[in-house]
Amino acid sequence: MFVTNAWYVGAWSHEVQGTALFSRKLLGEQIVFFRKTDGTVAALRDRCSHRFAPLSTGRHEGDCVRCMYHGLVFDAAGTCTEEPGRSRPSPGLDVQAYPVEERWKQLWVWMGDPALADPGLIPDCTYQDDPAWASIPAYIHYDADYRLILDNLMDFSHLSFVHENTLGGSRSIAATRPKVERIDDGVRMTRMYPVEHSFAPYLRGFETFSGPIDRWHVYELRIGGNVFTMDSVSAPAGTSTPDGYRDPRSMQFRATQIVTPETAHSSHFFWTYAHNFNIQDANFTRKLASRINEGFVEDKLMIEAQQKVIDGDGEDGMGYILADNGLALFRRMLDERLQSDAKTGVRAVAA
Amino acid sequence: MFVTNAWYVGAWSHEVQGTALFSRKLLGEQIVFFRKTDGTVAALRDRCSHRFAPLSTGRHEGDCVRCMYHGLVFDAAGTCTEEPGRSRPSPGLDVQAYPVEERWKQLWVWMGDPALADPGLIPDCTYQDDPAWASIPAYIHYDADYRLILDNLMDFSHLSFVHENTLGGSRSIAATRPKVERIDDGVRMTRMYPVEHSFAPYLRGFETFSGPIDRWHVYELRIGGNVFTMDSVSAPAGTSTPDGYRDPRSMQFRATQIVTPETAHSSHFFWTYAHNFNIQDANFTRKLASRINEGFVEDKLMIEAQQKVIDGDGEDGMGYILADNGLALFRRMLDERLQSDAKTGVRAVAA
Amino acid sequence: MFVTNAWYVGAWSHEVQGTALFSRKLLGEQIVFFRKTDGTVAALRDRCSHRFAPLSTGRHEGDCVRCMYHGLVFDAAGTCTEEPGRSRPSPGLDVQAYPVEERWKQLWVWMGDPALADPGLIPDCTYQDDPAWASIPAYIHYDADYRLILDNLMDFSHLSFVHENTLGGSRSIAATRPKVERIDDGVRMTRMYPVEHSFAPYLRGFETFSGPIDRWHVYELRIGGNVFTMDSVSAPAGTSTPDGYRDPRSMQFRATQIVTPETAHSSHFFWTYAHNFNIQDANFTRKLASRINEGFVEDKLMIEAQQKVIDGDGEDGMGYILADNGLALFRRMLDERLQSDAKTGVRAVAA
Structure with a gap:
């Protein structure tokens, strides 16, 4: 059992650089970290919503990650923004996004209720x-x-x-x-x-x-x-x-x-x-x-x-x-x- | 769960050559394959009926396989044909034999009820x-x-x-x-x-x-x-x-x-x-x-x-x-x- | 299931020499063996009573073994004889000791009720x-x-x-x-x-x-x-x-x-x-x-x-x-x- 409503260190800043898709398990949940073009960091559940392939085996595309199994694309909020072969993605394909803050050279992830993720608590x-x-x-x-x-x-x-x-x-x-x-x-x-x-x-x-x-x-x-x-x-x-x-x-x-x-x-x-x-x-x-x-x-x-x-x-x-x-x-x-x-x-x- | 009443490929023909005892697990059952002197293939459960030693650690003898733990011999039908120290084997020593057919350079094994093993279904x-x-x-x-x-x-x-x-x-x-x-x-x-x-x-x-x-x-x-x-x-x-x-x-x-x-x-x-x-x-x-x-x-x-x-x-x-x-x-x-x-x-x- | 009221060989005599802390699992119980200064052998449960660190990662000290996590010392009878920072150890810190006899170049351990450990039964x-x-x-x-x-x-x-x-x-x-x-x-x-x-x-x-x-x-x-x-x-x-x-x-x-x-x-x-x-x-x-x-x-x-x-x-x-x-x-x-x-x-x- 873990305390979930808390900020946890997920990685050192230097572990998530360039177009890397960095995957680490925290509190039993596999999370993929990547940087957007503005340098800020996103943290998504490392599991495509479709057939559960790891997103971290996918591809960094701008502010998004593409699952390289069947091509679905997810943005930093976890929203599915592209499904190949359709003009708009099928419903229900979003993946979980975690609040994440960069502080003290570290990436801090909020593992509990996102509504409570106050950066002042880091x-x-x-x-x-x-x-x-x-x-x-x-x-x-x-x-x-x-x-x-x-x-x-x-x-x-x-x-x-x-x-x-x-x-x-x-x-x-x-x-x-x-x-x-x-x-x-x-x-x-x-x-x-x-x-x-x-x-x-x-x-x-x-x-x-x-x-x-x-x-x-x-x-x-x-x-x-x-x-x-x-x-x-x-x-x-x-x-x-x-x-x-x-x-x-x-x-x-x-x-x-x-x-x-x-x-x-x-x-x-x-x-x-x-x-x-x-x-x-x-x-x-x-x-x-x-x-x-x-x-x-x-x-x-x-x-x-x-x-x-x-x-x-x-x-x-x-x-x-x-x-x-x-x-x-x-x-x-x-x-x-x-x-x-x-x-x-x-x-x-x-x- | 598997469909059992079906022909499954167990091996390529070339994997079972000469006096080899070739062992592979299919649908959770370990099976030993060997060729008889006429070149046809036998498939037995890879488990001696006596103390459960693997038959594949035994010896190929003509149309039979001998368990090299205590010496029992089994033919291609799984019948125990020899028990050292007795003129005829003790009862109840036969092992399971699987219907097997060689077709398309492959060995096809019927994993279900042998009575239904129609080679025409391959x-x-x-x-x-x-x-x-x-x-x-x-x-x-x-x-x-x-x-x-x-x-x-x-x-x-x-x-x-x-x-x-x-x-x-x-x-x-x-x-x-x-x-x-x-x-x-x-x-x-x-x-x-x-x-x-x-x-x-x-x-x-x-x-x-x-x-x-x-x-x-x-x-x-x-x-x-x-x-x-x-x-x-x-x-x-x-x-x-x-x-x-x-x-x-x-x-x-x-x-x-x-x-x-x-x-x-x-x-x-x-x-x-x-x-x-x-x-x-x-x-x-x-x-x-x-x-x-x-x-x-x-x-x-x-x-x-x-x-x-x-x-x-x-x-x-x-x-x-x-x-x-x-x-x-x-x-x-x-x-x-x-x-x-x-x-x-x-x-x-x-x- | 094991027969416990019996003498079992735990080690060859030569495996427990000098100041070695020799650890082996017998009947599911990890045991640490060591020799006292008089050459006789002690056998203790290989688990500090405090936080369950293995005693065998500790140090041989005369007739005793010291746990090198927080420094507790145990004698050959399993009695805790020293707790750093206290004049006398806290109560309840003794560890299990096993009857052990050296015979036929081997160390024989009694794994059952110590009251029944008759060396004549070796x-x-x-x-x-x-x-x-x-x-x-x-x-x-x-x-x-x-x-x-x-x-x-x-x-x-x-x-x-x-x-x-x-x-x-x-x-x-x-x-x-x-x-x-x-x-x-x-x-x-x-x-x-x-x-x-x-x-x-x-x-x-x-x-x-x-x-x-x-x-x-x-x-x-x-x-x-x-x-x-x-x-x-x-x-x-x-x-x-x-x-x-x-x-x-x-x-x-x-x-x-x-x-x-x-x-x-x-x-x-x-x-x-x-x-x-x-x-x-x-x-x-x-x-x-x-x-x-x-x-x-x-x-x-x-x-x-x-x-x-x-x-x-x-x-x-x-x-x-x-x-x-x-x-x-x-x-x-x-x-x-x-x-x-x-x-x-x-x-x-x-x-």
Whole structure:
């Protein structure tokens, strides 16, 4: 079950270029993306209304896509505008069009009731697009339920173990009790690690200062779009705070991690890890992204292994540990949202 | 669901040679073919009656096949003729034998009630075997429901799109309204394209005349065996007709396309494309077959893509276009036949 | 359905060495094996109690295993001994531990009620471990129901066909009527082939005498652990008997074949083929094992082909032949045991 009345990332902008017909499954529905001649993007169900051939095996024609099985043409609104051999198309041939907006270098798709598709609801991921910050748009495919990926984000104690040699490093991360707050439509976590004596492994060789370090992760995860945004900082000890002054020597990062369900058992993971120092150094941006990716692949291996166990056994009987408070709160909020959607007749998508 | 009381093509004659034990699944039943010493062919269920080992992993012995698990021997009638360690076999060990006939370079198998297996019912595919015509026996495997392949044959408007650069070429094919006739056990389509100014792409370089062309496709598809036969001609404009005189400069073809279900979601496709000019030129026959094959692979890609969509979504909600009249008539006749078979207790095979 | 109150071979001793976390599925349950610092072996369910990550992707720490997702530690009894960030672990985090014993170079696991796990019930496979006999511990994975492998062992008439060029050779094996006896928890077969004139193919080049041969197979298969042990001998004709004197020129073998179900449709096959002559000649031991393995791969191919047919058709309608008497008796005893277990509430494992 998925929350449908929400904006989901369907693709990076750069994935849909020129006359490409780009197809991806979101929440169990196959969608074809293409650009009109004015550069704006259309998103249609990737299924011809006639005999169900994929439109993405068709042809880009101006502001339209032509199914190359029997030649029907559809515009960006999904309206069938041409049926070969007839002056006007037969009735009932339109295909579903999805509201789609381009924002933060991404294509955001509204998967629920189109009447509710307010672009003002698109989450703020401005650091992906801010000239004062540098990042590389990245993607990982997961053979796992999106909720297992969100669980992972809600419990950073795993950084001490899964990411011992990459993103984590210190056992103090697992030993730290985070502050957990319910926010509108999600959870905020504040994790402070004061006075560390070495940088996290992924930062070694890139240090911008020496001496003791105050490190923190402050992040939010929101239901609907499954958008995770994080303020991740390593600052000279005693100089800086999450909500106040930040010493300019600090290594500051803004991370975005967005999980779009593909099916009930597979997911798309879009991420950036923006930095506001060395932003002219493309080589640094690439090296940093490569090290972050190394860590995210560690997550993928662990979560896909976990998914395989759950495929056989289900989730009944999982135990709770102290570190689960954020995870448990988020899961409860998500379940409430899904149940409330079900009661009020919101279209549920099963995949 | 399949029509069972019918002759289906199980294999090309050349696929079952010498002491080969050739195994293929037809209508969900695995069948082993072999030749007896007199050259005639036997078709048995490919499953030893004892512990269900495949007979095709056994050994050809004269007019029989020996299961190489525990040594049982079966003759061409499926009778168990030897059980090691006993003078006569235990009772109840016979396996199912299928009526099989060799005709038109093919092995035709009767999949229903053997008492009804009249060889006179084998469809006429004489052009595959006529010395005045040349063709190459060909085969394509489909991961698709046989009915999607028949749909494709019943709507040639797809030639303008799927086969734009091979079998079709002209948009006029999609613009043409065919004559659709109900015939005994099937549908006849007559498609006339008068006064074309270029040959279809697959004929370019092979032209036998210049100037305007009258082109036509006249074809029949019959339920039971799913046998499609076609008269496909490109004649000097104004000289020739499907039912009358044919100018000797015409490029005349007789095509056979036969679809044998393998399972509910996969099919065997046997085809020839015979010509009655240049018949001594084996190189031409090969080049022609290669170009036709290129077109049929375009069909395969489109239909398998369509099948994948249907696997997820079912067929409910498909739209109808003007070009569907032949397809709709054939599907209705097929459904009536399947329902009538079901009512009268004809064995239905589910795969 | 499996018999659970039994000792099953989970692994060869050499598969669990050093700090390895060795994972294998037995009777549908994934189990992780590791050695404690004293060299003894622990067997835990390979699933962290917290979020179901596999423990085998974790880390060996002394007498314990640490889950490398969120850092929980479990000892050899399955007790959770550490939860990062807490002085004592949260309640309810223990994982299942299995009784495990090391015997005959193998790790034997009790899959049922731990209170009944009497090491005295471990079957006698002493020849695998006897300094007077030489053998190589070997393993084959089967994509087949364990019962099909047991069927194979219970009907040696297949040696004449499956193993015509390896383990069998003579058609007289299939022609021989074995003595079939019900023993405690299993079946004993006695198969005598007096006065053969050539050795079995797998012994050719290794002959220890010339002249006529008395050959026999005397073997037992026991329910619970599925342990098959065999006395296999080729002796100078007229000199030796299974129960009496054995001419020292005889080629004597003691074979063990043990089938542990992995799932309902896959199995582990552990085997040895011990000899008591040339035991200092490691090269002979290797060559012999290679030839036996060749024969066992023939079985695997046949049985997996049989399994595929059964996957489609089920087992209903299998015929019986004279050679099936041992097989039929064993299957009946196994069914009785499974039914009796079910009635008395023994935990059934479905996989």
